[in-house]
């Protein structure tokens with residue numbers, strides 16, 4: 001019998017990377033591949049930084065494991081870094097875990113515990129969005145709007161209560177309709193009315209979609225007004241910034257971009273830049289104090305706040321700051337968007353090129369005027385990825401359900417013109433070949 005070595009299910013790509021450095025991956029046979037997706041849109045400072053390796057080694061020697069609730073110098077350094085330089089000032093409480101899914105679970109638990117602590121245990125529904133991804137645990141699989149990632153689990157996972165994800169390209173009123181913002185806000189209002197605000201703990205949302213929609217962002221002003229509606233209805237805003245956080249979209253957080261103040265903010269990915277399995281759930285004193293007063297527990301994961309993960313994260317965030325890498329993101333993103341628009345903006349199968357900072361999505365369709373997607377059997381996204389790899393560029397698959405052909409770009413913040421030219425050229429040629 002054939003040994004399926006890795007991963008769990010047999011895959012077609014059969015590629016083996018020996019090492020990685022900067023923005024590149026190197027295969028076993030010496031081929032250099034530009035990582036235009038920073039792994040899973042994780043890598044921000046690039047791969048292989050010695051300072052981070054040294055920080056991890058120091059932490060392992062000093063404190064290989066200490067129970068999460070105890071303070072250690074490694075934890076303190078990260079907490080100081082976060083509070084001093086990154087977190088919005090109203091988010092004073094920090095709960096750490098080992099990744100985005102866990103951090104989202106913690107965020108949802110805090111929201112439900114908070115409502116229960118105020119004597120409202122029935123206020124326990126977490127609204128999510130029709131198109132969204134919040135993680136791979138059972139609960140997150142269930143409440144995410146990502147059809148492909150819950151196949152075979154539908155009978156078990158919770159059915160989500162959703163609002164419509166603002167998707168300007170595909171707004172039911174018409175593509176980029178001037179009334180799109182009001183349409184989607186009305187959907188939020190009506191959903192709250194239908195479910196009853198007394199039954200809803202919070203709205204879990206990605207301010208900008210990650211891979212479920214490939215950098216879909218809402219019409220101007222949507223989030224600000226949505227937050228007002230939530231406040232009027234005493235519903236918490238829980239921002240999943242696992243993909244958008246820590247500079248990815250050209251601001252420290254996408255919430256800053258939209259001038260909103262989440263009650264709970266979740267981060268992962270860029271928080272450790274790929275050097276640490278770490279996620280963060282950040283909340284207000286009001287939420288934490290209420291939970292504490294009720295005597296509820298906020299349990300830790302065994303590997304939460306591992307000293308070596310904290311040390312890695314603190315060092316990554318310091319590098320981002322000291323090398324002004326986040327400040328480079330908006331202009332790098334603009335450059336990529338400009339080049340994509342000039343190279344494939346008029347492409348008959350490219351419906352939209354969109355994004356903020358270095359989170360960019362390219363939506364591919366069979367018919368541009370009706371926005372009809374290709375048949376699933378054509379596997380356009382997989383083909384684009386495979387062609388990209390042949391040309392030495394790793395592109396990230398996005399989209400789900402009906403709209404599944406979306407390519408995401410999310411490179412490290414250290415790329416230059418050479419990398420931009422390479423990724424745009426590879427993307428253009430790969431799309432041409434995949435759709436032909």
Ligand SMILES: Cc1ncc(COP(=O)(O)O)c(C=O)c1O
Nearest residue numbers: 099100101133134135210242243
């Ligand atoms: C927005 C968002 N939330 C949550 C997650 C889950 O994070 P993790 O895979 O670290 O558990 C992801 C991962 O892609 C994500 O993009």
